[in-house]
Amino acid sequence: MPIQKAQKQRKSGRAGKIEDVAAATGVSIMTVSRAMRGVEGVSEAKRAEILKAAKRLSYVPNSNARSLAVAHSDLIGISLPTFLDDVFADILEGMRSALDNVGFETVIDTTGYCERREEAWVDRMLAWHPAGVILGGVHHSPAVRDSLKSARIPTLQTWDYTPDPIDICVGIDHFAAGGLAGRQLLDRGYRRPAIVGVTRGRDLRAEARFAGFRDAFASAGVTDIPEARIDKHASFEAGMLGARALLERTAPAPDVLFFLSDHMAFGGLSACEAQGLRTPEDIGVIGFNGLGINTVLRRPLATIVSPRKQMGHLGARNLLARIHGVRTERHVALPVEFQPGGTLRPLPGEGAVHD
Numbered sequence: 001m002p003i004q005k006a007q008k009q010r011k012s013g014r015a016g017k018i019e020d021v022a023a024a025t026g027v028s029i030m031t032v033s034r035a036m037r038g039v040e041g042v043s044e045a046k047r048a049e050i051l052k053a054a055k056r057l058s059y060v061p062n063s064n065a066r067s068l069a070v071a072h073s074d075l076i077g078i079s080l081p082t083f084l085d086d087v088f089a090d091i092l093e094g095m096r097s098a099l100d101n102v103g104f105e106t107v108i109d110t111t112g113y114c115e116r117r118e119e120a121w122v123d124r125m126l127a128w129h130p131a132g133v134i135l136g137g138v139h140h141s142p143a144v145r146d147s148l149k150s151a152r153i154p155t156l157q158t159w160d161y162t163p164d165p166i167d168i169c170v171g172i173d174h175f176a177a178g179g180l181a182g183r184q185l186l187d188r189g190y191r192r193p194a195i196v197g198v199t200r201g202r203d204l205r206a207e208a209r210f211a212g213f214r215d216a217f218a219s220a221g222v223t224d225i226p227e228a229r230i231d232k233h234a235s236f237e238a239g240m241l242g243a244r245a246l247l248e249r250t251a252p253a254p255d256v257l258f259f260l261s262d263h264m265a266f267g268g269l270s271a272c273e274a275q276g277l278r279t280p281e282d283i284g285v286i287g288f289n290g291l292g293i294n295t296v297l298r299r300p301l302a303t304i305v306s307p308r309k310q311m312g313h314l315g316a317r318n319l320l321a322r323i324h325g326v327r328t329e330r331h332v333a334l335p336v337e338f339q340p341g342g343t344l345r346p347l348p349g350e351g352a353v354h355d
Helices: 002-012 018-025 029-037 044-056 063-067 086-099 115-128 142-151 174-187 204-218 236-249 262-274 308-323
Strands: 075-080 105-110 132-136 155-159 168-171 193-198 227-230 256-259 284-286 303-305 331-333 337-339
Touching: 018 029, 018 044, 029 044, 075 086, 075 115, 086 132, 086 155, 086 308, 105 115, 115 132, 115 142, 132 308, 155 308, 168 308, 174 204, 174 256, 174 284, 174 303, 174 337, 193 204, 193 236, 193 262, 227 236, 236 256, 236 262, 256 262, 262 284
Parallel strands: 075 105, 075 132, 132 155, 155 168, 168 331, 193 227, 193 256, 256 284
Antiparallel strands: 303 337
């Protein structure tokens, strides 16, 4: 009997094998492996039973053996900053379309934009010897970069862009995207812009957008750009509070507001309307990302559309190529698109969107 055999092994002092744990719990070796690594596909009750059996049988996964079989791992670790808005959910959806039905499991975590939390997550992933790792953004601690480079695990950095990735990168150039927003506003005659964002330094992609935005206006001689920084995530409420603060304290009043995201822009639009300002006649509003909220607004927001699902799909596809030893583009910057909406002055010949 398998259990009797396991008991004899335990009495002899010999460490158990994964086959022993599988036999003792009536599951496959693959299920034991998944349970020990904490990946999807095993119920909590069964996972607890397997872990208890592994302890009883003195079974410890052989990390050295696993490190020699990285190419056969079925695990991909995904670390993203947050799921509090649509951005990373859309990127993940694009990844799923490439990862589904190819035999890989995923472990997903969010860092809350915390560098130390990302470091701890990478350490856990490396202990599991995954087939690949996906990171949100391109700004990581030296420890994260060095660990992933040394481990030689295929690594995708996404949402942001760098010509010097850890391994491969598929994203957008946020500085260039902010510059595009600035030039579009200049073309429409705006000269008193203001910025609404979250606490400085929390979201480095947003900081790059704002830097590109300022650079565009500086080229036209506009260097004084007021800001409102709200200590909240990029929500409707944060946009409302930021717009309200700028409208109350800035003189002369801004003629256009650039928001970190469309959700913040919608909150800011509400604040403008509450103060009796007409958009776009009295003040312009522009967001970022082209989020789903624009599909239900009677007057869509002006925004910069980011290709999030395409980014996720292409990034995951390129990562799979790396996992299978196929050479692929090391860094890809996808284009963004300006969407006029109805919250900015139209250019000549450009139709306005009305209620």
